Amino acid sequence: MEEVEVAVIGAGVVGLAVARELAQRGHEVVVIEAAGAIGTGISARNSEVIHAGLYYPAGSLKARLCLRGRRLLYDYCEARGIAHRRCGKLVVATRAADLPRLQALAAQGAANGVDDLELLDRATLQALEPALRAEGALSSPSTGIVDSHGLMTTLLGDAERAGAVLALASTVGGGARVGDGWRLRVEDFELGARRVVNCAGLFAGQVAESLGIAAPPLRFARGHYLALAGRAPFSRLVYPLPVDGGLGVHLTLDLGGQARFGPDVQWLPDTDPATLDYAIDPSLASAFEAEVRHYWPDLPAGALAPAYAGIRPKLSGPGEPATDFRIDVRPGLVSLLGIESPGLTASLALAEVVAEVVAGRLNPGPTASR
DSSP states (O other): OEEEEEEEEESSSSHHHHHHHHHTOOOOOEEEEEESSOOOSSGGGSOOEOOOSSEEESTTTTHHHHHHHHHHHHHHHHHHHHHHHHHEEEEEEGGGHHHHHHHHHHHHHHHTOOOEEEEEHHHHHHHTTTOOOOOOEETTOOEEEHHHHHHHHHHHHHEEETTTEEEOSOEEEEEETTTTEEEEEETEEEEEEEEEEEEGGGHHHHHHTTOOOOOOOOOEEEEEEEEEEOOOOOOSEOOOOTTTBBBBBBEEOOOOOEEEEOOOOOEOOOOGGGGOOOOTTTTHHHHHHHHTTOOEEEEEEEOOOEEEEEEEEEEEOOTTTOOOOOOEEEEEEEEEESSOOHHHHHHHHHHHHHHHHHHSSSOOSSOOOO
């Protein structure tokens, strides 16, 4: 049986950030990934947005780690030459009746420590983005976009230079606590690990259960993205006010300036992440057009085409209050559960927290969700 100090399960952006942090702190690390490449799950199917930290309850893990992670991520991208752009974001209120919600969002962001927000009236907004139609907006200059694949490749390179090893096409089929460590079943061999970090994303609940640890049920919400034919007349990201389960059908830009819209929120009945479907029904285009025209009335008819879909692991269901990230700490095991947005932004900060837990300097108890 092979032995390692730390086994990190999952090679998405969070797992790679954790592996890098642990390896650079001197730990012996193996990253175990079921797929044949890194970052093929949640990390490859999102908006690639660096969030400022507006939406989350003050003091929550999402709020604290988003702010810390955003600063770390911008610094890391600049230092390592990872493509990114601090393009800014406008959250728009398309009706006068929604202006109080915009003000409440500004207050929430300020309570979280986001110190560069600005409420804009209709005239100021029109001067900034003439194609937008809204009664007002909240400007978030610290919001940006990043090449998530370039980020993950760089994280992996840093981890490997510090001694970490990546095992692809390797599925963890269960395990048990043995002495002061763990014995994992990985494909057709056993791996001994003093500590295990579960960063398995959509599969994190299943992995925890396979290790004999009860995990809260994950709900899955599919979000579709549609691409715009031609270039959008916007220089900033454009978001409506949040909706149940998500942030609304918003406009994001890639680093080449091309626009896509999404995601919507489609709750799935499936409980097995292995059976989830990423197909996009082309008829969604008409519903997307209707949503987008609330803030961009001049969207050309037929200009949207299916791009891709992503699935978010949620600890709350439809109509329920949004839940925080959950960091479940057991002897020798850390499980990261419900890591959806802003997980990409918070990845480096999450890695710091995990490293402190592994080092024994942070002990939040059996479960930490605050």
